[in-house]
Amino acid sequence: MHQIDNRPAIRRVLIITLLLNLFVLALKAGVGWWTGSLSLLADALHSVTDSASNVLGLVTNQMASPLPDRQHPYGHQKYEAIGAMGIAAFLGFACLEIVKGIVERIFFGGQLVKMSAPVLWLMLIVLGVNIFVAFYERRVGKRLGSNILIADAQHTMSDVWITISVIAGLIGVWSGWQWLDLVLAFPVALLVFRSGWKVLQENLPWLVDEVAIAPEAIQAIAMQVPGVINCHQIASRGLLGRQVFIEMHMIVDNQDVASAHQITEEVENLLEERFQPVRVVIHVEPQAYQSDQISF
Known part of the structure; x- marks a missing residue:
């Protein structure tokens, strides 16, 4: 059967999402520095992994041709699975950073966060961009059968929940509940870990040649x-x-x-x-x- 090379379409999606993720990263980092919010700066760190995942996806996408050649008679598609595993590693790194931030705030505390209405509006813009990227990548990834896009969408979806948690925490800070941001950080860490574990489960069997059909x-x-x-x-x-x-x-x-x-x-x-x-x-x-x- 003639195989279709979907790499150009996948590459186009990755470039679009990379630009959007860089915009989100700059916005989070700028607002985090302006307000002194550790949770926002940690969220910006997580967005670094989003952009890195897109770059990783572009590299592996270029290499993951479904068409065989003399040196690779079975094709090159496992490169895409390797890229998805890299995203799982990025998710694990983000989870560790969240836990590290929680521990530091418990034992060492931190400066008071300066909150205002414009900050919340900017965070709602960030949330909207993340939701669009997650659903856009997942929809195109399923249509093209691309592991790298589906895995990256899963990664971005974890960022959506982190952003929602940060917004809730900032609202709590605005109301005088400084502890709320810290409490919400725990389930966020679990969500990030769950996302990475799911990506690992979906791609490891392909790399180790697990049986595909009974x-x-x-x-x-x-x-x-x-x-x-x-x-x-x-x-x-x-x-x-x-x-x-x-x-x-x-x-x-x-x-x-x-x-x-x-x-x-x-x-x-x-x-x-x-x-x-x-x-x-x-x-x-x-x-x-x-x-x-x-x-x-």
């Missing part, structure tokens, strides 16, 4: 083709919806190579129709061969 499901489809006597030693790897590689051994009810080839072609077509895109390798065994070992 061998029983592949066998059931292959056995639908007339002439297939048995298929065994079935293996699969990859990611459904992106690219799956399937290998199997098969016994067919035909004496000549041409007929056996026709049967394997029908099996490949059925698997392609069900799990596209896939690349299938079938090893035909002699009819006298026997095996009940579905998988390795």
Whole structure:
């Protein structure tokens, strides 16, 4: 099957979100410095990871071509998974920074935050930009089947909750409740950790070649083709919806190579129709061969 290279579309989205994240970063850092708010400065630090994630995504996107070449006969798509893992690492770093800020404020305190209505309006603008980026990236990422965009959207969504927490804390500070910002920092740290863990769970199986499709499901489809006597030693790897590689051994009810080839072609077509895109390798065994070992 002809594979579509979505990298230009993904790169365009990453550039747009990078510019928006840089705008948000500058706004948070400026307001944080102006008000003396540690929570805002910590939030700006988290936005640094947003921009770094976009840059990382652009680098890996350039390298993650789905098309094979001589040096990479299985394509280059794992570069994108590596980029997503990098985003998970950035999320972990942001979580540690939040926890560090909480501990420092508990034991060492901090200066009073200067609050005003313009500060809240600026933070609402930041919140609106973050929400737009998160939903925009997730929508395009699902449409293009891009792990890097979906992971980055998850990252930005964690920033949305952090910004909401910061706004609530600033409102509390304005009302005289200096402790509210500190209390809200704990669930924010948990949200950041959860986002990173989810990205890790979604991409690690791809990198370690975890089974992509249950061998029983592949066998059931292959056995639908007339002439297939048995298929065994079935293996699969990859990611459904992106690219799956399937290998199997098969016994067919035909004496000549041409007929056996026709049967394997029908099996490949059925698997392609069900799990596209896939690349299938079938090893035909002699009819006298026997095996009940579905998988390795």
